[in-house]
Amino acid sequence: MSKKKYVFVGTGGRAEFFYGEITTNYRETSEIVGFCDVNGARMDYANRLLEAKYQYHAVPTYKAHEFDRMIEETKPDMVIVTSIDRTHHLYIIRAMELGCDVISEKPMTVDEEKCQEILEVIERTGKKLRVTFNYRYAPHNTKIRELIMDGAIGEVLSVNFEWLLNTQHGADYFRRWHRDKRNSGGLLVHKSTHHFDLMNFWLGSRPDTIYAMGDLRFYGRENAEKRGVTEFYQRAHGSSAAENDPFALHLKDNKQLKQMYLDAEHEDGYLRDQSVFGDNISIEDTMAVMVKYKNKTIMNYSLNAYLPWEGFTVVFNGTKGRMEGKVVEQSYVNAGGKKEDEGALKNKKIMVFPHFEAPYEVEIEEGVGGHGGGDPVMLRDIFERPVEDRFNRAASHVDGALSIMTGIAANRSIATGLPVKVDQLIKL
Secondary structure, three states: OOOEEEEEEOOOOOHHHHHHHHHHHOOOOEEEEEEEEOOHHHHHHHHHHHHHOOOOOOOOEEEHHHHHHHHHHHOOOEEEEOOOHHHHHHHHHHHHHOOOEEEEEOOOOOOHHHHHHHHHHHHHHOOOEEEEOHHHHOHHHHHHHHHHHOOOOOOEEEEEEEEEEEOOHHHHOOOOHHHOHHHHOOHHHHOHHHHHHHHHHHHOOOEEEEEEEEEOOOOOHHHHHHOOOOOOOOEOOOOOOOOOOOOOOOHHHOHHHHHHOHHHHHHHOOOOOEOOOOOOOOOOOEEEEEEEEOOOOEEEEEEEEEEOOEEEEEEEEEOOEEEEEEEEEEOOOOOOOOOOOOOOOOEEEEEEEEOOOOOEEOOOOOOOOHHHHHHHHHHHHHHOOOOOOOOOOOOOHHHHHHHHHHHHHHHHHHHHOOOEEHHHOOOO
């Protein structure tokens, strides 16, 4: 049996999640045949990781403008896109035109025009696109879907959904390329795509009308000045002002970040350690969104990116009662910025309050691996074959589009002050 051939576009932090999996668990059926990036030093580091950490061989590297040549020379079956968000559509579209299927890191893209272009190329070429939503696979999130499907609280009429990003993970979006809204679509697209996908998945519905508000209230120089901060810097590396700042990221102290970013910045000028209280931040850190779904459910959603713990609380009000879920992913961050595993659960609880009956806590199986055990199941779905699944957790390009359209419509609403209908932005 011939092996399935993969190439990667973008070799930053997210790429290793996938190439590490291929080289660890799928060597018999899969092979990596190329890396593509704007930065040669970063690709060289990825190759060093392949050899030293995964006992794999180095693969050919291609600069971003050599993408077509990479496809021609390596003849991959699948392109894995882990570049910055605003470039996803370029590689998805070109890969399909050149005959490849695609796996894209979320979000699929950052605005409605690029989304429409992707949908059109899928129709034109018949190629497949998978978007990686690991949260669907976490046992507690699957359990919520199961309870709703099985009618534990009847028809869901309204939802309150609050997501908290903490002062380590949340702050990190304000240090790097995400801080420019043109790159990421802001957190309502880049981050909330996970959360809006979960809600589409939980409710078995899709967004209809969206109204949103949001602003930059905590990060950014102006907000820090209002709180009495007097010392500022543009980036942490080489700055004395950054030494005592609990929000500073010190690349030289982290072997991986040093090699991936600090040692590579001479090639493209990308600074991974910008000050979260610097200038030129165009994304929001405080957001509220109201969504009406096609099935008439109403959701209130909030996202704040500067809180002491990370995770979410979600409440479903239904015709037969109420369900409350709370998941703490990172309990706190100490001043030294000690890194806890992303998605490592500290505690989780689901309670059901039926009408006229005693409330009960729902048992949740323990998952092994990142994002509450969701990552390994999703990776098996991607690199083997999707198993029979009554919950339909494997996300298609339609799921990818629906998840970003809530955030894209929310961005439009923030800009105009008006409610936005998803169907007026995109044709699915």
